[in-house]
Amino acid sequence: AQSVTQPDIHITVSEGASLELRCNYSYGATPYLFWYVQSPGQGLQLLLKYFSGDTLVQGIKGFEAEFKRSQSSFNLRKPSVHWSDAAEYFCAVATTDSWGKFQFGAGTQVVVTP
Amino acid sequence: DAGVTQSPTHLIKTRGQHVTLRCSPISGHKSVSWYQQVLGQGPQFIFQYYEKEERGRGNFPDRFSARQFPNYSSELNVNALLLGDSALYLCASSEGYPDTQYFGPGTRLTVL
Secondary structure, X not given: OOEEEOXXXXXXXXXXXXXXXXOEEEOOOOOEEEEEEEOOOOOOEEEEEEOOOOOEEEOHHHOEXXXXXXXXXXXXXXXXXXXXXXXXXXXXXXXXXXXXXXXXXXXXXXXXXX | OOOOEXXXXXXXXXXXXXXXXXXXXXXXXXXXXXXXXXXXXXXXXXXXXEOOEEEEEOOOOOOEEEEEOOOOOEEXXXXXXXXXXXXXXXXXXXXXXXXXXXEOOXXXXXXX
C-alpha cells in the first residue's frame, strides 16, 4: 500500500540550530514530492518540490530537501532556525496516475526555543 | 495575483444539517482538489475535479459530494452532518498535470 511516513511527531530546536525533518514514502511509481508548512489555523504554504533532476532542491525561507531514491526519503533541512519557523510541516507525495490526490504524512510539529 | 480563496472562513452547524463550502482557484488553474484535515492529522484527500469532471475520489461516504463550475470554482457539499465531520476543509488548485497544488486558507467547520 502507498504510504507517507513522518517519523517525528514533535521536534524542539533552539533558535540558530540546524533542523532536519524526516519523510519516508512507499510508492511503486516515480513520486513527486513536496514539503508544505502550516501555521496555526492557516492553510498550507509550499516550501519546495521535487519532480525530477537535481536531487537537492532549494525552497523558500532557507529550506532545502534531498531526494534519496535508494532510501525512499525526502528529508527537509534548514541550517539555522529562526523563531518564525515554529509551525507544522507536512510531507506530501503524488504520482502521475494519481495527480491531484496528494497523500500527506501526519506532520511534524516544530517548536523553536530561545 | 490572488491565491486560492475559500468561503466561509468559519462555520458552525448542528448534527444532521447540510453544509456547502466554496472555493475559487487561482486564475488559470483548471484543477481543484478538496481535503479534510482533522485536528492533529495531515490532510486527507476527498475529491479532485479537472475541467469540470471528477477525476478522483477519496475514501469518504456518499454524504460528501462536489462539483466544479464553468469558471473552475468549486463547491463541496456535506449532507447529514456528523460530529466527526468537524475539521478544516482545504481547497487546492493546480494548473494541470502534473503540477504543484496551491492551498487556500481553509474553512473551519464545527458540528455540534
